[in-house]
Amino acid sequence: MLEARDLTKTFRIYRHPAARLWEGLAGGVRHRRATALAGVSFRVARGESVAVLGGNGAGKSTLLKLIAGVLLPDRGTVRAAGRVRALLELGAGLEPQLSGAANIRTLGLLLGMSEGEIAARREAIAAFSGLGEALARPVRTYSSGMAMRLAFAVAAHSDPEILLVDEAFAVGDAPFRARCRAWLADFRRGGGTLLVVSHDLAAVAELAQRGLVLERGRLVADLPVGEAVDFYLARTAAPAAARWEEEPAEHPRLAAARLAGARSGSGEVTCGERVLLDVELAGGRRPAAVVVAMAVRDRFGQTLYATDSGARGLRLELPAGGARRLRFAFAADLQPGRYTVALGLAREDSPLEWRDAALELVVVAGQRRFTGVVDLAARLERTA
Amino acid sequence: MKLELLVHFVRQELLDRHAGTALGAAWTVLLPLAHILIFTLVFSEVMAARLELPGLAELGRHGYAIYLVSGLLAWNAFANTVTRAAASFREKAHLLTKVPLPLLLLPLPAALAEAVIYALSMAFFAIFLALVDFPWHAAALWVAPLFALQQLLALALGTLLAVFSAFLRDLANAVPVVLQLWFWLTPVVYVPAILPRDWAWLVGFNPMTALLANLRGALIAGHSPDWGPLAWVAGLAAALGVAAVFLTRRLERDIRDSL
Numbered sequence: 254m255l256e257a258r259d260l261t262k263t264f265r266i267y268r269h270p271a272a273r274l275w276e277g278l279a280g281g282v283r284h285r286r287a288t289a290l291a292g293v294s295f296r297v298a299r300g301e302s303v304a305v306l307g308g309n310g311a312g313k314s315t316l317l318k319l320i321a322g323v324l325l326p327d328r329g330t331v332r333a334a335g336r337v338r339a340l341l342e343l344g345a346g347l348e349p350q351l352s353g354a355a356n357i358r359t360l361g362l363l364l365g366m367s368e369g370e371i372a373a374r375r376e377a378i379a380a381f382s383g384l385g386e387a388l389a390r391p392v393r394t395y396s397s398g399m400a401m402r403l404a405f406a407v408a409a410h411s412d413p414e415i416l417l418v419d420e421a422f423a424v425g426d427a428p429f430r431a432r433c434r435a436w437l438a439d440f441r442r443g444g445g446t447l448l449v450v451s452h453d454l455a456a457v458a459e460l461a462q463r464g465l466v467l468e469r470g471r472l473v474a475d476l477p478v479g480e481a482v483d484f485y486l487a488r489t490a491a492p493a494a495a496r497w498e499e500e501p502a503e504h505p506r507l508a509a510a511r512l513a514g515a516r517s518g519s520g521e522v523t524c525g526e527r528v529l530l531d532v533e534l535a536g537g538r539r540p541a542a543v544v545v546a547m548a549v550r551d552r553f554g555q556t557l558y559a560t561d562s563g564a565r566g567l568r569l570e571l572p573a574g575g576a577r578r579l580r581f582a583f584a585a586d587l588q589p590g591r592y593t594v595a596l597g598l599a600r601e602d603s604p605l606e607w608r609d610a611a612l613e614l615v616v617v618a619g620q621r622r623f624t625g626v627v628d629l630a631a632r633l634e635r636t637a
Numbered sequence: 638m639k640l641e642l643l644v645h646f647v648r649q650e651l652l653d654r655h656a657g658t659a660l661g662a663a664w665t666v667l668l669p670l671a672h673i674l675i676f677t678l679v680f681s682e683v684m685a686a687r688l689e690l691p692g693l694a695e696l697g698r699h700g701y702a703i704y705l706v707s708g709l710l711a712w713n714a715f716a717n718t719v720t721r722a723a724a725s726f727r728e729k730a731h732l733l734t735k736v737p738l739p740l741l742l743l744p745l746p747a748a749l750a751e752a753v754i755y756a757l758s759m760a761f762f763a764i765f766l767a768l769v770d771f772p773w774h775a776a777a778l779w780v781a782p783l784f785a786l787q788q789l790l791a792l793a794l795g796t797l798l799a800v801f802s803a804f805l806r807d808l809a810n811a812v813p814v815v816l817q818l819w820f821w822l823t824p825v826v827y828v829p830a831i832l833p834r835d836w837a838w839l840v841g842f843n844p845m846t847a848l849l850a851n852l853r854g855a856l857i858a859g860h861s862p863d864w865g866p867l868a869w870v871a872g873l874a875a876a877l878g879v880a881a882v883f884l885t886r887r888l889e890r891d892i893r894d895s896l
Contacts, residue, residue, distance in 0.1 A: 274804035322737035325890040
């Protein structure tokens with residue numbers, strides 16, 4: 254059981270680092286305050302998995318750090334009945350100059366295991382991490398995915414009762430993720446409590462039963478995870494049209510984009526309707542040949558479709574200081590729901606700009622009925 | 638559990654600092670030994686003739702070397718403990734922000750690791766003393782509690798500095814400079830008798846003067862401790878220790894925020 258009551262955390266921002274010391278010693282106020290969490294209360298029952306959703310700066314990581322005890326709250330309490338183990342940030346607690354094998358011991362001790370327990374579980378940890386020969390190499394040579402696999406493997410074998418995980422599932426190869434899923438399922442069946450923060454909404458929806466949505470430090474929703482994801486996405490909806498910075502720049506850039514149904518004329522289209530995506534480009538100091546890319550994603554960030562001007566056989570020459578408009582037209586053969594459109598711009602040799610969730614596309618139900626994500630427009634006929 | 642973690646941190650202080658080098662852990666002892674050898678060679682030639690200390694003349698031509706090394710080993714442990722403990726919050730910041738650790742655990746490994754190095758160095762020193770037919774005294778056993786008191790002083794001071802340097806990075810640079818000055822204000826390479834009268838009070842006020850005098854008195858001359866100056870040192874260590882614990886508790890939230 255995990256209970257947070259009225260958790261409040263503000264960070265004091267000082268003009269000079271020494272001002273913090275004078276204030277602590279002599280009193281008085283020498284800072285501005287930035288609120289990270291304001292009066293957050295919730296309970297997580299034994300065996301329950303809860304996801305924390307929210308945009309950047311919403312207070313997700315601060316919440317996990319307060320529960321883990323690496324930060325102290327201004328006000329409020331955390332009560333945790335059981336051993337709390339936390340994986341905060343990538344490569345949490347690993348020593349880069351030591352080998353992977355040596356880090357199993359280091360991290361095990363840091364997570365509260367005894368030397369005996371570590372020795373007994375070393376094989377299992379090595380197998381779970383799937384790092385094999387790489388365990389003999391120093392951790393500084395690891396990719397962030399490998400480091401996280403090692404850290405997660407150790408945490409998984411440290412007898413956690415309450416596990417806090419910050420952005421750990423975005424990494425690792427498919428077999429590792431499968432092992433994680435299997436382990437977490439076991440963990441929950443055994444009464445383990447999980448609190449997870451991730452931007453990977455698909456992973457969150459799969460792992461958690463409940464979702465907490467944080468917005469500028471306040472808890473604005475506590476719902477079953479599917480509803481929580483919808484709630485979060487509705488609050489962070491992208492517009493159907495956008496224009497980006499006006500002044501001329503060094504390099505070519507995306508100047509504006511607009512998305513509209515051919516019939517509806519708005520960002521809300523009927524299933525199957527033709528969608529027109531207009532993109533406006535602004536030239537840089539020098540003429541350049543560029544490629545424009547677009548991607549349609551579902552609410553979990555899964556790319557459903559992506560293409561670019563190069564793939565469509567369109568050669569785009571952008572004159573210095575000039576502008577170009579182009580239009581992608583595609584059919585919204587998608588299940589009703591909210592989708593985002595990402596846009597990118599690249600020179601032939603290097604990427605220039607990438608705007609995730611630049612625009613939002615809302616598909617509403619029309620005549621067509623199907624289940625799944627994409628309407629493949631299957632035709633049915635009797636053949637015998 | 639916390640004990641095993643502490644042992645691990647001490648090991649790390651001693652061994653892992655030299656991980657990846659060809660000589661590995663041997664550096665832990667080689668560096669202080671080389672340091673001592675250089676000082677002994679240089680100062681035996683320069684200073685030895687002017688030395689007049691009770692009990693020292695009888696030790697013959699190694700008298701100054703014994704005087705110097707006995708002081709230098711203790712001073713090095715003191716200075717390194719203060720420096721490493723003062724840096725401990727910042728150096729372990731990468732762990733503090735990710736794993737729940739008690740703050741007051743962090744300066745401790747420095748004091749313990751330096752004690753291990755001191756014990757090893759003293760073992761080498763004892764071999765040297767045996768080779769030059771040094772007359773042992775039972776009072777030499779006082780070296781252990783005197784050294785423990787010295788390390789407590791260093792730990793308290795280092796922890797206090799660690800609290801301050803969580804907010805003021807500049808301290809990390811200032812500490813070694815101040816210790817350098819402190820070194821020359823302590824009779825490590827010289828004897829108190831050669832000091833000009835105007836400076837004597839400052840050196841007498843210095844807790845390390847009293848500690849080294851007692852330590853050498855016990856080891857070289859076989860004297861029992863001189864309790865007066867030691868009471869002052871113990872009082873100072875206790876006061877600094879209380880201040881360090883109080884400030885760490887009071888400022889813990891801010892320390893964690895600022896790392």
